[in-house]
Amino acid sequence: MTKMVEVRVPNGFSIRRIQKQDYEGVIKTLSILTTVGAVTEKQFGSIVEYWDTQKLPKGDVYKYNPYVIVEDSTGKVAATGNVIIEQKLIHECGLVGHIEDIAVGSEFQGKKLGALLINKLTEVGLESGCYKIILDCDPKNVAFYEKCGFHTAGVEMQIKANL
Numbered sequence: 801m802t803k804m805v806e807v808r809v810p811n812g813f814s815i816r817r818i819q820k821q822d823y824e825g826v827i828k829t830l831s832i833l834t835t836v837g838a839v840t841e842k843q844f845g846s847i848v849e850y851w852d853t854q855k856l857p858k859g860d861v862y863k864y865n866p867y868v869i870v871e872d873s874t875g876k877v878a879a880t881g882n883v884i885i886e887q888k889l890i891h892e893c894g895l896v897g898h899i900e901d902i903a904v905g906s907e908f909q910g911k912k913l914g915a916l917l918i919n920k921l922t923e924v925g926l927e928s929g930c931y932k933i934i935l936d937c938d939p940k941n942v943a944f945y946e947k948c949g950f951h952t953a954g955v956e957m958q959i960k961a962n963l
């Protein structure tokens with residue numbers, strides 16, 4: 801049974817899919833999470849277009865679900881994240897949602913926007929038909945995700961390319 805935490809959009813903020821116009825705000829916000837590198841506005845626009853055209857074989861389901869929370873008065877991107885829906889063979893061609901690249905701008909942290917974003921991405925995944933939603937995170941963020949209704953299951957393992 802999924803225990804999602806109800807979080808309302810606070811007054812003065814909106815949540816929606818990423819658009820090409822979000823270039824600067826998304827890049828700035830993501831750089832809180834990790835190195836973004838030299839991504840041009842053109843590259844960003846092409847990737848947003850790609851995300852908006854990828855649908856799963858069954859039904860009208862987006863594979864990529866990139867979202868932003870925007871401060872209405874300034875148009876600033878306050879938070880960003882994505883839920884990517886994987887088409888599997890197991891579980892009768894089931895779907896799994898992967899929450900990725902979550903970042904809340906430093907000036908917007910502590911206002912429940914992170915929880916709102918996770919709640920929205922989880923809802924998008926479940927409404928798309930996913931039988932589970934998963935994510936990897938740093939141990940220091942476990943308590944945050946627990947407050948969003950997630951629980952620890954398994955261990956992340958990786959091999960990194962020598963780039």
Ligand SMILES: CC(=O)SCCNC(=O)CCNC(=O)[C@H](O)C(C)(C)COP(=O)(O)OP(=O)(O)OC[C@H]1O[C@@H](n2cnc3c(N)ncnc32)[C@H](O)[C@@H]1OP(=O)(O)O
Pocket residue numbers: 832833899900901902903904905908909910911912913914915916935936937938940941942943944947
């Ligand atoms: C799958 C991934 O992408 S993992 C990567 C996550 N991103 C990052 O680490 C980037 C830098 N950090 C951030 O962007 C933000 O600090 C986030 C996403 C971790 C949290 O976002 P915020 O908007 O600041 O958190 P929010 O205000 O929604 O907090 C909700 C609750 O979690 C708690 N919380 C938030 N962060 C943490 C934390 N690191 N540890 C413990 N509790 C936390 C809050 O105190 C709050 O608790 P309450 O409901 O009892 O008051």
